[in-house]
Amino acid sequence: MDQLLAMRAFSRVVEAGSFTRAAESLDMPNATISKLVQDLEAHLGVKLLQRTTRKVTVTPEGQDYYAKATRVLRDLQDIDSSFSVARGKPRGNLRIDIGGLSARAVLIPLLPDFMARYPDIRIDLGVADRAVDLIGDNVDCVIRGGQLDNSSLVARSIGEAVMVTCATPAYLKQYGVPAYPDELKNGHRLVGYISTQTGRAVPLRFEHKGERTEIKIEYRIGINESNAHLAACVAGLGIVQTFAHAVNGALQDGSLVEILKKWRPSPYPFHVVYPQNRYVTHRLRVFIDWLLECFPARVRGIG
Structure with a gap:
């Protein structure tokens, strides 16, 4: 044996x-x-x-x-x-999981730098807006936003994302530009982001001078994948709340317009998470260190 x-x-x-x-x-x-x-x-x-x-x-x-x-x-x-x-050459396979928008807008554009620094590391990137079982699925680490509630995992903070609420110019011309969050309840169309964990639409959150408010979404269309959720907004289907790093280009070229800017919610925290009882290999350690170096500025988006 x-x-x-x-x-x-x-x-x-x-x-x-x-x-x-x-x-x-x-x-x-x-x-x-x-x-x-x-x-x-x-x-x-x-x-x-x-x-x-x-x-x-x-x-x-x-x-x-x-x-x-x-x-x-x-x-x-x-x-x-x-x-x-000692050889200075971390090698082997890394299995990483990350949500759709953050993969497209943040991690993948940064990866050429990592791959150039560590040519002997191969990455298997899982992209999905769902909770992953790190142990059962044999994943080395996940990159996730939001609050964490699993004490059996180790979490390292890697930055905070600015959240923005936006729509197309054509939509705002037709339905008007809301000045206060409560106006979203009257005649506006909201594109719901459906949580894969709860099966319910994630509410829109707003904050201004210490005052916080939450708008529960009554949607005509709900989508459970972040890239498709944003695409629905770009198509003019309604208002979304999403990460600034995902819409910077659209805001700059005018295809999307930010609304309720004074009511931006608190920044959205991002973490790299890995199992507590699993040894941190050299290749995972250098990846985490690289994330801490490169990820925060990119995920922050606009100020």
Whole structure:
């Protein structure tokens, strides 16, 4: 038995919650993962996992072994990484997840610089406006905006985005330019951004001299993807509230017009997030450091 490989396979099953997802993340056949875990249990003389047709449950002995095994695996990664650091050439694969608008308007335009600095790092970029399971999906880090509520994750602040409310000149000519947020409730058409987590439209938020107000959206069209949400605004379907970094060009060329500028909401925080119990490889560390250097100014958008 390759004990080190068996430890890795067992740890991934615990983290992923299933043999199938563990096999996918390790790029190994399901049967191989199952055999490795069985051999490990036979070697240790204890049951590490309880298997049913529906789920995998970690036994008390399995929890204890997982805690010890992950420390060993992290130490081995540390040894490997120290040689990579000494050579000054971080290498390998990075799996990153980010929302649609921020991928298009911020990260992708910056990536040529990162790829030039670190030519031996390959990036798999997942782009979607949805919550991702970092452990189960074997993702190294995610870049997300908004408040974070998962204490099992490590989050590093990488900047704040200016939020703007805007529409096309043609729309404003037809429906008028609102002077106060409450006017949006009377005859205006709002394009709803549908949260993939709640399935509901995200309300519009406004703030002026300490006064905060929130407008619940009654929409004729709701969209759950940020690039399409913005495209609906550009097409004249109504008013949206979005990131300034995504609409700078449209505001500058006049195809969109910012409204309620005095009522801009508080800046929207962005973080890079990664699992607490996963060793930070050299390639992930340099990526995070690069984000801290480059991302804040780009995500800030207009002042």
